[in-house]
Amino acid sequence: MRRGHVHSGGWAGGAGGAVWLADLSGSSPVVGSAPCGRRWRAAQRHGGLWAPVPPPPRMAMRQLPYFCRGEVVKGFGRGSKELGIPTANFSEQVVESFPSDIPTGIYYGWACVGNGDVHKMVLSIGWNPFYKNTKKSVETHIIHTFKEDFYGEILSIVITGYIRPExxxxxxxxxxxxxxxxxxxxxxxxxxxxxLKLKEDNFFICQKAK
Ligand SMILES: Cc1cc2nc3c(=O)[nH]c(=O)nc-3n(C[C@H](O)[C@H](O)[C@H](O)COP(=O)(O)O)c2cc1C
Ligand SMILES: Nc1ncnc2c1ncn2[C@@H]1O[C@H](COP(=O)(O)OP(=O)(O)O)[C@@H](O)[C@H]1O
Structure with a gap:
C-alpha cells in the first residue's frame, strides 16, 4: 500500500457538496467538512424492539458528512486484545484538528486504507469512559477483515451519521x-x-489516483 504524502489544501467536489481540504502539515492529516442537512431518526432498532433514542446533537449533524485523512498510529492495543474489535487511531494532531462542534460519540461512515478499497466503518470520538482515558481519541473500526495491521498507513474516512453518545x-x-x-x-x-453515495465520493477517488 502507498504511504505518506497527502495533498495540500483545495476544494474537492463531493456527493455531499464541495469540500474544503486543508493540509495541516507536511505528511499528516488532511481534514475537511461539508455541511449537509440530514433528518434524524426518531427511533433505533434495539434488540428486536424499536426504542426511542435521544436526538443527535444538532451541531454534529450540521458538520456531516465530515471528511478526514491522516496517519494510523498506535493506541493502547486494547481493541484487538480485549475487545476483539481493532480500532485504528488517528494521531493527536488529527484529533486536535477535529472541529469542536463535532461532539464526542459513536458515528458511522466509509473508510479506506492507503489507496485500497472503501469499506463501511464505525468510529468512536472521545475519552472512552469505560477506560477513563485522559486524552481524546478518534478510533475507526473498519468493517472488513485485513490480512495484517496497517500502522503508518494513511486512513481516509468520511463520517456520514451519528449513532449514540459514548x-x-x-x-x-x-x-x-x-x-x-x-x-x-x-x-x-x-x-x-x-x-451509500458517499462511498463513491471524489475524496476517495482522488486518493486512488495518487
Ligand atoms: C463503534 C465503537 C463504539 C464504542 N463505544 C464506546 C463506549 O460507549 N464507551 C467507551 O468507553 N468506549 C467505546 N469505544 C472505544 C473502545 O473502548 C476503544 O476502541 C478501545 O478501548 C480500544 O482502544 P485502543 O485502540 O486505544 O486500544 C467504542 C469504539 C467503537 C469502535
Ligand atoms: N478492521 C480493522 N479496523 C481497524 N483496524 C484494524 C482492522 N484490522 C486490523 N487493524 C489494525 O489493528 C490496529 C488496531 O488494533 P488495536 O488493538 O485497537 O490497537 P491500537 O490500540 O494500537 O489501535 C489498527 O491500527 C490496524 O493497524
Missing part, C-alpha cells in the same frame, strides 16, 4: 455488545442511498 458500561462484555450493535446499525444505515 457510555460507561458495567462490564467488558456489555461494551463489546454495544459496539457489535453499533456495527449492525452502521451496516444498515450505510446501505441507504443518502449514505
Amino acid at each position: 457510555k460507561n458500561f458495567d462490564s467488558l462484555d456489555a461494551l463489546i455488545s454495544a459496539i457489535q450493535e453499533d456495527i449492525e446499525e452502521a451496516k444498515r444505515q450505510l446501505d441507504l442511498p443518502e449514505h
